[in-house]
Amino acid sequence: MDLAERIARRRTRRTENRLVVDWDALNPAVHPPQDPVGREALFEALLDRLDPLFDGGLPRNMYVWGPRGSGKSAIVTHLLSTLKQELSSQRPLYTATRGESGLSGTRFVYLDARRATSRFQLYRQVLDELRAETIPRRGVSTDELRDAIESELATAEGMLVAVDHVGEPDTVTLRDLQGFFEPFETAAWIGVGRTSPDGLPLPMPERHVHVPPYSYELVDILTVRGTRGLSRALDHVHAQRIADWADGDAHDALAALFIAALNAEEAGETRLRDTDIDAGIEAVPPGGATLGQVLTLSENEQRVLRTLLDLPGDDERSIDAEAERVAERTDLTSATVKRLLYELAQTGVLQRTEVSSGGQVVGRQPSMVTPNFSPTLFERLHDQ
DNA sequence: GATCCACGGGAATACACGGATG
DNA sequence: CATCCGTGTATTCCCGTGGATC
Numbered sequence: 290m291d292l293a294e295r296i297a298r299r300r301t302r303r304t305e306n307r308l309v310v311d312w313d314a315l316n317p318a319v320h321p322p323q324d325p326v327g328r329e330a331l332f333e334a335l336l337d338r339l340d341p342l343f344d345g346g347l348p349r350n351m352y353v354w355g356p357r358g359s360g361k362s363a364i365v366t367h368l369l370s371t372l373k374q375e376l377s378s379q380r381p382l383y384t385a386t387r388g389e390s391g392l393s394g395t396r397f398v399y400l401d402a403r404r405a406t407s408r409f410q411l412y413r414q415v416l417d418e419l420r421a422e423t424i425p426r427r428g429v430s431t432d433e434l435r436d437a438i439e440s441e442l443a444t445a446e447g448m449l450v451a452v453d454h455v456g457e458p459d460t461v462t463l464r465d466l467q468g469f470f471e472p473f474e475t476a477a478w479i480g481v482g483r484t485s486p487d488g489l490p491l492p493m494p495e496r497h498v499h500v501p502p503y504s505y506e507l508v509d510i511l512t513v514r515g516t517r518g519l520s521r522a523l524d525h526v527h528a529q530r531i532a533d534w535a536d537g538d539a540h541d542a543l544a545a546l547f548i549a550a551l552n553a554e555e556a557g558e559t560r561l562r563d564t565d566i567d568a569g570i571e572a573v574p575p576g577g578a579t580l581g582q583v584l585t586l587s588e589n590e591q592r593v594l595r596t597l598l599d600l601p602g603d604d605e606r607s608i609d610a611e612a613e614r615v616a617e618r619t620d621l622t623s624a625t626v627k628r629l630l631y632e633l634a635q636t637g638v639l640q641r642t643e644v645s646s647g648g649q650v651v652g653r654q655p656s657m658v659t660p661n662f663s664p665t666l667f668e669r670l671h672d673q
Numbered sequence: 674g675a676t677c678c679a680c681g682g683g684a685a686t687a688c689a690c691g692g693a694t695g
Numbered sequence: 696c697a698t699c700c701g702t703g704t705a706t707t708c709c710c711g712t713g714g715a716t717c
């Protein structure tokens with residue numbers, strides 16, 4: 290977007306008199322296509338390790354790790370899409386114009402392990418990226434998919450796959466990755482996760498890239514995102530306030546900003562007030578489940594959450610009772626809902642708290658579940 | 674007929690607590 | 696007093712079945 294365009298957009302925004310002009314810019318689950326703010330040194334470190342790529346070779350497998358909200362996903366998605374743009378000379382459909390080697394360029398694939406939780410799904414999504422046609426979800430064996438990937442790689446110089454969110458409670462581990470990509474001679478991978486590499490495969494330190502939490506950069510991130518998303522610049526004091534509260538976590542910071550904006554819009558305001566910032570901070574459980582995590586849950590899990598949030602009143606209800614209510618409002622059995630609720634609590638999406646036993650004397654104390662994320666944010670992003 | 678996996682439910686295990694036992 | 700036991704409930708674990716698709 291050039292300057293003239295920016296100015297034009299600003300003008301229309303003003304005349305519309307709206308506070309928010311681009312919700313995606315404020316959305317903590319969305320990574321803008323622009324260069325991530327304040328991570329130049331990390332890109333250098335990554336490019337160093339990817340050096341062989343630039344001679345048509347393959348880098349070693351890598352592990353990129355750091356705490357939540359430190360920008361790992363932003364970095365890796367941006368890295369892969371740029372590499373793809375710059376280095377893969379061929380697109381899936383146009384294999385006719387091959388280079389001298391008779392091979393098409395290196396292929397680049399970014400995957401979210403939350404959306405590919407088995408070997409089958411991982412292969413399927415890799416193949417889906419490599420080929421233009423849609424790959425079936427059923428009726429095909431995992432081995433067939435593997436063979437298909439192999440034959441696809443036979444005509445390429447190599448493949449670099451980045452797998453985001455490895456090593457979470459429900460996702461594949463680094464060790465799994467190693468096994469999954471073992472069969473492919475010309476494939477290298479980058480695992481991205483939160484846990485420290487101690488005790489994991491890939492013992493060599495040169496294969497690790499540590500992403501530290503943000504510190505002062507967080508204010509810049511909020512300012513940049515705010516500039517894109519809001520019709521007026523984000524007040525520096527507000528940005529600072531959110532950044533201090535978020536303690537280096539960009540997800541929580543953006544989530545708070547998003548809710549602040551929502552709050553102001555609902556009040557018919559055209560600028561953020563101090564109270565909106567307060568409301569934003571108030572609504573986000575620090576260190577809770579990220580929106581990305583919640584929004585990549587299966588359809589039924591999200592439906593259960595949505596229904597749970599809509600249940601009327603009664604803030605003291607056992608999981609058993611909650612499951613019963615949710616089951617009534619969906620086509621799932623209460624047994625299934627109950628299992629899902631327990632599972633969601635185990636992965637940190639829901640939080641379990643003891644419920645004061647209503648007169649019950651015998652047996653183990655029941656607990657209840659409450660969302661470990663901002664319900665407002667989830668409802669808003671889920672329903673859209 | 675083959676494939677994968679979400680659902681559903683039952684078995685196994687954990688926990689709470691009162692009372693019996695050592 | 697400490698530990699075990701019995702009973703009842705909560706929670707976790709596990710796996711067979713069937714739907715959807717090729």
